[in-house]
Amino acid sequence: MNLISEKNIYLENKETKGFLADAFYNDTQKKLPLVIFVHGYKGYKDWGAWDLMAEMFAQAGFFFVKFNFSHNGTTVDAPHDFADLEAFGNNNYTKELSDLGVVIDHFIQDPHVDHEKVILIGHSRGGGISIIKTFEDERINGLITLASVDTLDRFPTGDSFENWKKEGVYYALNGRTNQEMPHYYQFYEDYEQNIHRFDVERAAEMAKAYMLIIHGTEDEAVNAKHAEHLHILNPNSELFLIENGNHTFGAKEPWTDPDLPKDLYTVTKKCIDFLNKNIK
Numbered sequence: 001m002n003l004i005s006e007k008n009i010y011l012e013n014k015e016t017k018g019f020l021a022d023a024f025y026n027d028t029q030k031k032l033p034l035v036i037f038v039h040g041y042k043g044y045k046d047w048g049a050w051d052l053m054a055e056m057f058a059q060a061g062f063f064f065v066k067f068n069f070s071h072n073g074t075t076v077d078a079p080h081d082f083a084d085l086e087a088f089g090n091n092n093y094t095k096e097l098s099d100l101g102v103v104i105d106h107f108i109q110d111p112h113v114d115h116e117k118v119i120l121i122g123h124s125r126g127g128g129i130s131i132i133k134t135f136e137d138e139r140i141n142g143l144i145t146l147a148s149v150d151t152l153d154r155f156p157t158g159d160s161f162e163n164w165k166k167e168g169v170y171y172a173l174n175g176r177t178n179q180e181m182p183h184y185y186q187f188y189e190d191y192e193q194n195i196h197r198f199d200v201e202r203a204a205e206m207a208k209a210y211m212l213i214i215h216g217t218e219d220e221a222v223n224a225k226h227a228e229h230l231h232i233l234n235p236n237s238e239l240f241l242i243e244n245g246n247h248t249f250g251a252k253e254p255w256t257d258p259d260l261p262k263d264l265y266t267v268t269k270k271c272i273d274f275l276n277k278n279i280k
Contacts, residue, residue: 001026001027001028001059002026002027003024003025003026003027003055003058003059004023004024004025004026004027004058005022005023005024005051005054005055005058006022006023006024007022008020008021008022008076008079009021009022009023010076011067011102011103011106012102013070013098013099013102015095015098016070016071016095016098016099017070017071017087018070018076019067019068019069019070019076019099020045020067020068020074020076020079021045021065021066021067021068021103021106021107022045022046022051022054022065022066022067023063023064023065023107023110024054024055024057024058024063024064024065025058025062025063025064025112026058026059026061028112030061031112031113031114032061032062032063032112032113032114033061033062033063033113033114033117033118033119033142033275033279033280034062034063034065034104034107034108034110034113034114034115034117034118034119035057035062035063035064035065035119035120035121035142035275036065036066036067036100036103036104036107036118036119036120036121037050037053037054037064037065037066037067037121037122037123037126038100038120038121038122038123038126038127038129038130039066039067039068039069039072039123039124039126040122040123040124040125040126040127040147041124041125042072042073042082042174042181043072043123043124043125043126044068044072044073044074044079044080045066045067045068045079046079046080047251047253048248048251048252048253048254048255049251049255049257049260049261049264050066050251052255052258052259052260052264053260053264053268054066056260056265056268056269056272057268057271057272060272060276061280062119062272062275063107063110063112063113065103065107067099067103069091069095069096069099070087070095070099071087071088071090071091071092071095071096072087072088072091073085073087073088073091073181075087081177082174082177082179082181085179085180085181085182086182088181088182089169089181089182089183089184090184090186091187092186092187092190092191093129093132093152093190093191093194093198094190094194096129097129097132097133097136100120100129100130100133101133101137104118104133104137104139104140108139115139116141117141117142117279117280118139118140118141118142119140119141119142119143119144119209119275119279120133120134120140120142120143120144121144121145121146121271122143122144122145122146122148123146123147123148124146124147124148124149124221124222124247125149125152125154126148127145127146127147127148127149128148128149128150128151128152128200129152130143130145130148131143131145131148131200131203131204131207131230132152132197132198132200132203134203134207134209134211135202135203135204135206135207136203138208140209141208141209141210141279142209142210142211142275142278142279143207143209143210143211143212144211144212144213144214144271144274144275145211145212145213145214145215145227145230146214146215146249146267147214147215147216147219147221147222147227147247147248147249148213148215148222148226148227148230149200149222149226150200150201150204150226150227150229150230150233151200151201152191152198152200153191155187155188155191156170164183164185164188165185165188168184168185169182169183169184169185170182170183171183176253201229201233204230204233204234205233205234207234210274210278210279211234211236211237211238212237212238212240212270212271212274213227213230213231213237213238213239213240214227214240214241214242214267214270214271215227215239215240215241215242215245216241216242216244216245216246216247216249216263217241217242217243217244217245218244218245218246219245219246219247220246220247221247222247224241227239227241238274240270242263242266242267245263245267246263248264249261249263249264249266249267250262250263250264251264
């Protein structure tokens with residue numbers, strides 16, 4: 001089977017701005033389930049081993065899409081770099097949900113796609129966004145979270161919060177690139193104005209899609225208790241813990257190995273088995 005990979009497809013979002021997406025699929029006459037991968041905080045579509053994961057999904061008979069959020073700090077000209085820190089600072093959850101809607105609307109119309117089979121896979125903060133989108137959009141019938149948060153209320157507290165409010169910006173160091181990444185106070189204001197919409201717990205309880213929750217037991221960024229909590233909220237979900245797994249399941253940037261890291265291979269295989277059982 002001929003594997004097709006279309007890289008850097010330009011998508012326009014009138015509510016935010018243009019951004020890029022990739023599509024991986026087998027060249028076949030058969031309509032394929034659409035799987036959309038949603039990256040997390042400081043993430044982007046070309047990070048680490050995501051391409052290898054995309055190829056494994058495509059080889060298993062899925063139409064796999066990954067994309068950059070419009071305000072994740074990358075640009076159309078530099079999709080691998082945080083070249084637009086101003087955009088990063090002006091990102092918020094409303095923009096991310098809007099971008100995800102554009103991705104679904106675009107690829108669900110692709111002639112290779114079975115529009116009745118739409119699955120979201122969200123990593124880290126992208127898991128929270130995916131849970132909300134699944135609750136809001138009845139076209140989505142499969143939901144997989146990877147190292148997901150169980151709340152989007154992940155803001156500075158105490159004096160740090162007061163200082164953020166006063167200064168209008170706080171900076172987070174990106175340990176890999178050594179960039180000071182700005183977060184403007186509008187991020188919190190957007191959250192406050194949409195606090196009910198951004199209730200991940202309620203969305204997890206109400207989501208009607210088949211749901212698989214995957215988490216590493218040694219996740220250094222998002223504690224595995226988040227996964228256990230999501231599973232309690234949605235008892236029909238399946239919980240799958242990776243013993244000693246970290247936040248990115250063994251992947252890092254850059255990833256130069258031709259094979260997936262062991263844990264991420266296990267994760268991808270589990271996702272494919274779950275979708276074959278429930279969606280295909």
